[in-house]
Amino acid sequence: MDTxxxxxxxxxxxxxxxxxxxxxxxxxxxxxxxxxxxxxxxx
Numbered sequence: 297m298d299t300x301x302x303x304x305x306x307x308x309x310x311x312x313x314x315x316x317x318x319x320x321x322x323x324x325x326x327x328x329x330x331x332x333x334x335x336x337x338x339x
Contacts, residue, residue: 297305
């Protein structure tokens with residue numbers, strides 16, 4: 297493989313991993329615990 301092709305393959309792999317990382321942390325941050333009862337919703 298030439299250098300350009302190698303870099304393209306590496307960047308594609310890194311982008312896929314970054315997307316998985318983004319999805320993991322997005323889901324971790326945006327999954328709020330559900331309240332047990334209606335009284336917990338009143339603040």
